[in-house]
Amino acid sequence: MSILISVTELAEQLSRKDLRILDVRWTVAQPDGRPAYLAGHVPGAVFVDLDTELSDHSVTGRGRHPLPSPAALQEAARRWGINPGDTVVVYDDWGGQAAARAWWLLRAAGMAEVLLLDGGWSAWRRAGMPVQTGAVEPTPGSLTITSLDGLPVTDADGVAADAAAEGHLVLDARAAARYRGDEEPLDPRAGHIPGAVSAPTAENLAPDGTFLPVAELRARFAALHAGExxxxxxxxxxxxxxxxxxxxxxAGVPAALFPGSWSEWSNDPSRPVATGPEPG
Incomplete structure (x- = not known):
């Protein structure tokens, strides 16, 4: 299963009729990526709003970015112009850390060809690739989404049991300072799920924002005993x-997502919290 596409590979395929490109520029500090998108984006890319199209804030008790329903995701995907059998490329300007949300959702919805642009917008610009300005309004698509069961998911009870059990690894992808409980800028309690292991997402990336080579990712996760x-x-x-x-x-390791994550866990006073550098 392919995960990544390089800027060179994407540039060579821009004329494909079955190619859909999604611009998912978003960060916690700058959640509205539309102005940056309008100022310049990959030719043909459609803007995707992570807060309104890749999340459902009408859902309560499931964290800051609850997953959208299959019906809501289908409506958005059709608005983006996606049809059955299309190849979808997603990117952002944050090393793929926001675009991966669209990647995960579309994979979970059953789409076979969803790729992350390695290095995202920064890599595209560094390579001197063509840039389009203004909004792209695609012809509505016809993709049907009936479930988000295509990738494994767990909930708070499941991750609690996994973290407490032998033979299951729970990874905390936040920055190490938040894992330790040194700081918590967003959620009501600082620390981590007892038994979880710190594995900051940013450490998957090279300094230029591209993913580490496969061998290095395998070594990183092997050191955490992922895959065993x-x-x-x-x-x-x-x-x-x-x-x-x-x-x-x-790296060849399947994993389940806890969608509510720390924002759900820390808002439930019945859930225990560990602090410090060890799983606890």
């Missing part, structure tokens, strides 16, 4: 954990 046992992943709100799952997939 089932793996579950969480982050702050289920966004960057999808990037961790993509990196694990590149």
């Amino acid at each position: 046992q089932p793996v579950s992943v969480y982050c702050g709100s289920g966004v960057t954990a999808a990037h961790q799952i993509a990196a694990l997939a590149i």
Whole structure:
């Protein structure tokens, strides 16, 4: 299963009729990526709003970015112009850490060809590739989405059991300082799920924002004993954990997503919290 596409490979395929490109520029600090998209994007790319199209904020008790329903995702995907059998390329300007949310959702919806642009917008610009400005309004697509069961998911009870059990690895994809509980800028309690192992998402990337080579990713996850046992992943709100799952997939390791992640866990006073550098 392919996960990545290089800027050169994408540039060579821009004329394909069955290619759909999604611009998912978003960060916690700059959640509205539309102005940057309008100022310049990969030719043909459609803007995707992570907060409104890749999340369902009407859902309560499931963290800061609850997953959309299959029906809502289908409506959005058709608005993006996606048809059955299309190849979809997703990118952002954050090393793929936001775009991976779209990658995960479309894979979970059953799409076979969904690829992350390695290095994203920064790599595209560094390579001197063509740039389009303004909004792209595609012809509506006809993709049908009936479920999001195509990739494994776990919930708070499941991840609690996994973290407490022998023979299961739970990875915390947030920055190490948040894992330790040194700081918590977004959620009500600082620390981590007891038994979870720190594995910051940013460490999947080289300094230029591209993914580490396959051998290095395999070594990184082997050092955490991923692949020797089932793996579950969480982050702050289920966004960057999808990037961790993509990196694990590149390394050949399947993993389940806890969509509510720390934002769900820390809002439930009945859930225990560990602090410090060890799983606890």
